[in-house]
Amino acid sequence: xxxxxxxxxxxxxxxxxxxxxxxxxxxxxxxxxxxxxxxxxxxxxxxxxxxxxxxxxxxxxxxxxxxxxxxxxxxxxxxxxxxxxxxxxxxxxxxxxxxxxxxxxxxxxxx
Amino acid sequence: xxxxxxxxxxxxxxxxxxxxxxxxxxxxxxxxxxxxxxxxxxxxxxxxxxxxxxxxxxxxxxxxxxxxxxxxxxxxxxxxxxxxxxxxxxxxxxxxxxxxxxxxxxxxxxxxxxxxxxxxxxxxxxxxxxxxxxxxxxx
Numbered sequence: 723x724x725x726x727x728x729x730x731x732x733x734x735x736x737x738x739x740x741x742x743x744x745x746x747x748x749x750x751x752x753x754x755x756x757x758x759x760x761x762x763x764x765x766x767x768x769x770x771x772x773x774x775x776x777x778x779x780x781x782x783x784x785x786x787x788x789x790x791x792x793x794x795x796x797x798x799x800x801x802x803x804x805x806x807x808x809x810x811x812x813x814x815x816x817x818x819x820x821x822x823x824x825x826x827x828x829x830x831x832x833x
Numbered sequence: 834x835x836x837x838x839x840x841x842x843x844x845x846x847x848x849x850x851x852x853x854x855x856x857x858x859x860x861x862x863x864x865x866x867x868x869x870x871x872x873x874x875x876x877x878x879x880x881x882x883x884x885x886x887x888x889x890x891x892x893x894x895x896x897x898x899x900x901x902x903x904x905x906x907x908x909x910x911x912x913x914x915x916x917x918x919x920x921x922x923x924x925x926x927x928x929x930x931x932x933x934x935x936x937x938x939x940x941x942x943x944x945x946x947x948x949x950x951x952x953x954x955x956x957x958x959x960x961x962x963x964x965x966x967x968x969x970x971x972x
Contacts, residue, residue: 742852742853742856744849744852744853744856744885744889745849745852745885745889745893746849746850746852746853775856775878775882777852777882777886777889777944777947778886778889778941778942778944778947779889781943782939782940782943783940785937785939785940786940789938789940806875806878810882813947813950814934814935814937814943814946814947815934815937816937818937819937819938
């Protein structure tokens with residue numbers, strides 16, 4: 723999976739540089755998030771602006787990250803959702819769970 | 834009145850690397866329809882999504898991740914009706930228990946709910962050597 727990770731100070735940015743986040747690659751995202759949590763980095767921004775398609779496995783990986791961050795007194799926030807990706811969060815009611823921002827800067831400013 | 838007629842039959846190895854291929858086939862079929870009056874880009878996303886969910890389900894659960902197995906997919910459009918069939922070699926499961934929305938904090942089990950939401954009719958029935966998930970949408 724093409725995933726760019728950058729420490730932005732207040733949070734670590736995970737930029738998912740993939741067109742699809744699905745059952746094929748969502749496990750890698752989950753593993754990378756766990757690695758960051760183990761390093762004590764509990765505030766994450768997952769930027770999905772490159773992602774055109776997300777399935778239930780992709781959503782599941784993000785829920786996993788959200789729960790892990792919360793249990794470590796951190797938080798996982800999302801940015802850059804394309805319209806159809808956003809509608810997936812609405813369909814599954816996950817838009818009520820995640821804090822969703824227009825772009826990385828907005829998300830970063832919220833920490 | 835003219836209608837679109839499409840019949841696609843494809844078999845892929847039981848590996849998630851093929852989800853993208855199957856999803857794109859669904860997307861491209863939607864975009865190629867001549868007589869669809871609705872939002873083609875929405876339909877394209879939905880077919881990509883439903884095929885991805887159904888095939889991922891077959892790969893991971895029904896075929897238990899066995900890479901030597903195969904998933905068989907049929908896509909048929911006739912008489913303004915789209916039918917997707919995904920055949921697996923599994924033991925079947927109770928599709929009814931996954932039809933309702935999951936609790937937001939659940940990590941798994943949203944696929945069938947999503948399929949139900951997009952398609953008009955969803956049936957999971959036994960075949961000679963496994964099960965088929967048959968999903969119908971009126972166009």
